[in-house]
Each structure stands twice: as structure tokens, then as C-alpha cells.
Amino acid sequence: MSSEVIDLTEGERARVLAKSALFDPPDVVLADGRRDLVGMDRAELAAEMAAIGEPAFRVKQLWHWIYHQGVTDFARMSTIAKPLQVRLAERFVIGRPEAAVMQTSTDDTRKWLFRFRDGQEAETVYIPDPVEDRGAVCISSQVGCTLSCRFCHTGTQTLVRNLGAPEIVGQFMAARDSYGEWPSPKGETPRLLSTIVLMGMGEPLYNYLNVAKAMKIVMDGEGIGLSRRRITLSTSGVVPMMDRCGEDLGVNLAVSLHAVRDDLRDELVPLNRKYPIKEVLAACRRYPGASNARRITFEYIMLKGVNDSEAEARELVRLIAGLPAKVNLIPFNPWPGSRYEPSGKAALERFARIVNDAGFAAPVRTPRGRDILAACGQLRTESRRERV
Numbered sequence: 001m002s003s004e005v006i007d008l009t010e011g012e013r014a015r016v017l018a019k020s021a022l023f024d025p026p027d028v029v030l031a032d033g034r035r036d037l038v039g040m041d042r043a044e045l046a047a048e049m050a051a052i053g054e055p056a057f058r059v060k061q062l063w064h065w066i067y068h069q070g071v072t073d074f075a076r077m078s079t080i081a082k083p084l085q086v087r088l089a090e091r092f093v094i095g096r097p098e099a100a101v102m103q104t105s106t107d108d109t110r111k112w113l114f115r116f117r118d119g120q121e122a123e124t125v126y127i128p129d130p131v132e133d134r135g136a137v138c139i140s141s142q143v144g145c146t147l148s149c150r151f152c153h154t155g156t157q158t159l160v161r162n163l164g165a166p167e168i169v170g171q172f173m174a175a176r177d178s179y180g181e182w183p184s185p186k187g188e189t190p191r192l193l194s195t196i197v198l199m200g201m202g203e204p205l206y207n208y209l210n211v212a213k214a215m216k217i218v219m220d221g222e223g224i225g226l227s228r229r230r231i232t233l234s235t236s237g238v239v240p241m242m243d244r245c246g247e248d249l250g251v252n253l254a255v256s257l258h259a260v261r262d263d264l265r266d267e268l269v270p271l272n273r274k275y276p277i278k279e280v281l282a283a284c285r286r287y288p289g290a291s292n293a294r295r296i297t298f299e300y301i302m303l304k305g306v307n308d309s310e311a312e313a314r315e316l317v318r319l320i321a322g323l324p325a326k327v328n329l330i331p332f333n334p335w336p337g338s339r340y341e342p343s344g345k346a347a348l349e350r351f352a353r354i355v356n357d358a359g360f361a362a363p364v365r366t367p368r369g370r371d372i373l374a375a376c377g378q379l380r381t382e383s384r385r386e387r388v
């Protein structure tokens with residue numbers, strides 16, 4: 001176990017951000033010189049409009065068409081005069097990632113393999129609620145992952161690059177296209193694609209700036225308008241950035257805990273060597289808005305004979321005591337070449353009961369879309385990093 005004091009200064013955050021910037025995506029200019037408007041924030045859109053001599057109110061109009069109506073064709077923007085529509089189309093596009101593959105599971109979970117402009121790929125999953133007419137879109141934040149958690153298929157793929165804000169927002173928009181879900185609902189009207197979980201490929205807090213920019217775009221009330229309560233960011237525990245995420249975005253936080261002792265967590269989630277359990281939990285206690293209405297979710301993957309004993313359940317309860325929290329027990333989802341086995345039903349139930357009896361909700365997650373390798377931890381692509 002590390003006895004070093006974790007550096008939580010701005011300096012440490014700056015170091016994490018600088019490292020992340022090395023993996024930033026290529027610019028959004030197309031081969032013909034046009035720029036993609038998707039993923040620009042309002043200030044960037046304003047600058048683009050100013051550069052072609054258009055007033056600031058165009059930003060509001062464009063925002064409405066792009067993010068509320070979901071149009072991809074300037075000719076459909078009926079509040080914009082024809083000549084300007086043409087000028088815009090000469091300079092800009094409203095892009096979507098290309099769906100290279102789309103598969104639908106027997107349980108209606110849908111998975112897309114999205115291909116981006118440089119040919120890199122990432123996966124996105126729509127998980128319909130088994131009961132209600134709504135569901136969650138599980139979005140990827142990186143192509144691959146720098147971390148190499150032992151049970152995760154993505155972790156066997158090295159980090160190729162970060163996804164940019166256009167690619168992160170684009171996954172959600174393309175998923176909505178696929179279900180014909182435009183225009184965006186006003187207020188909290190439920191829609192099928194009503195929730196975002198940042199639980200796909202990659203570690204979102206190692207691509208913080210792009211993820212934050214994308215989430216601010218989807219939260220903007222004049223566009224897609226998802227509230228921060230409908231967004232959950234899952235992290236393996238990048239402590240310095242958890243604080244920043246809480247201050248900046250205030251979205252729901254999910255933490256991939258998976259073990260209650262540092263020696264085991266060091267092995268399963270190697271990032272633990274840098275940010276051990278105690279520090280991760282301290283960051284959870286600091287996370288703003290943590291209350292009974294906004295609980296922190298702890299994800300705990302149930303690996304047979306590895307982390308699923310009664311003693312571990314009791315230790316888990318002791319560790320999170322006093323935190324407004326719930327524990328998602330995730331049965332291990334196997335993938336080609338994986339080395340673990342999922343815990344048995346009896347072990348799962350025993351574990352859940354102990355956590356439940358201590359006053360924490362402890363739902364056992366039913367795996368979804370296993371037949372199309374769309375379940376938690378099964379995402380991986382063939383994208384590779386080019387040698388430079």
C-alpha cells in the first residue's frame with residue numbers, strides 16, 4: 001500500500017490534464033476544409049459566426065436546430081434564410097460518427113461500433129429499461145484505455161486516443177437518430193434515450209476536458225437538455241479529477257471499487273497503486289451534492305473466489321459507512337480470453353444481503369446484451385495506435 005500523501009493541488013490536476021492532452025484527437029476540419037459544428041460550445045460557435053460576419057443571435061438559432069431539432073442539413077433550418085443556409089453549408093457540416101456496425105441483442109440492447117473521421121472506432125450501447133419505456137446510453141470516452149484492469153476487455157487494448165467532444169456528443173446524437181428521437185423533449189419529459197452513463201470504453205477522468213465539454217453541451221437546456229441527474233460518470237478512481245468533476249459538472253458519480261483491500265485492488269484495478277482505497281473514499285465523501293437523493297454508486301464486480309466472500313461484504317459496509325451510497329453488484333461478464341469466473345448465485349445473494357442489511361441498496365445487475373458482447377467490460381475494438 002502506498003504511504004505517500006496524494007497530491008491534490010492544482011499542480012497535480014494540471015499534470016493529469018497535460019498527460020491527457022497528449023492523446024487528444026485530430027482537429028475537426030474535413031478534407032474539403034469544412035468544419036463540424038457538432039461539439040463546439042457556444043463561444044466557439046459565436047467565433048465561427050463572427051468570422052463570417054454573422055451576428056451573435058445565429059448561435060441561438062443554430063443551437064436549436066442542431067441540438068433540439070437534431071437536423072443535419074442546413075436546408076431544413078427554416079428560420080435561416082436560403083442564402084445563409086447555402087453559405088453555412090459551404091463552410092460547415094453537422095456531423096455524426098459513422099455506424100460501421102449496429103447489432104441488437106435478444107434482450108433489445110443495441111450496440112454500435114462508431115467509426116470516426118480518422119478511422120478510429122469506439123462502441124456505444126443503448127440499454128433499454130426492462131420495465132419502463134426509457135433507457136440509458138452508455139458512451140465511450142476513449143479508444144482503448146491506459147489502465148489495465150484485469151477483468152476488463154477494454155483494458156487489454158492500449159489507449160489509442162481520447163475522443164473529442166464532437167465524438168462524445170456525436171455518439172449520443174447518432175443513437176438518438178437511430179431511434180428517431182428528435183426533437184429533444186423540453187423539460188424532463190421522458191424519452192427512450194433519457195440517460196447517459198459514461199461507462200463505455202476508457203476512463204472519462206483521463207479525458208476530462210473533452211468529456212466535460214461534451215456533457216455541458218448535452219446539459220444545455222436549449223438543446224438536448226439532459227439534467228445532471230440523468231448523467232452518471234464512472235471512474236476507476238482518478239482522485240484529483242473527481243474533485244474537479246464535482247465542482248464543474250455535478251453529475252452523478254459511480255466509482256469502480258471492486259475490492260476492499262489495497263493488495264487485491266492493486267491487482268484488479270492497478271490505478272489503486274496511485275490512488276488507494278482510502279483516498280478514493282475520501283474523494284467520495286468530498287463529492288458535492290452527495291445526499292440520500294444523490295447517492296454515490298459503488299460498482300463491485302463479483303468474481304468467484306476472488307472478492308465475493310462474506311468478510312469482504314462486511315468490510316465494504318464498514319468502508320462506506322455514513323456515505324449516501326448504493327452498491328451495484330455486477331456479475332463478471334466473460335470475454336474471449338478472460339481469466340475470471342462470475343460468482344455463483346448463492347455468493348451473490350449472500351453478499352447482497354449483508355450490504356442490504358447495513359442499509360445500502362445493493363441491486364445485482366442483470367447483464368444485458370451479453371450475446372453481442374455489449375455488457376459491462378466487454379467492449380473492445382480493433383483500433384490501434386499508429387506508430388509515429
Ligand code: SAH
Binds near residue numbers: 332
Ligand atoms: N473506466 C471507467 C468506466 C468504464 S468501465 C471505470 O472503470 O469505471 C464501466 C464498468 O464496467 C466499471 O465498473 C468496470 O469495472 C466494469 N467492468 C469492466 N469489465 C467488466 C466485466 N468483464 N464484467 C463486468 N463488469 C465489468
Ligand code: SF4
Binds near residue numbers: 146152153202256
Ligand atoms: Fe479502463 Fe474502466 Fe476497463 Fe479499467 S474498467 S481498463 S479503467 S475501461
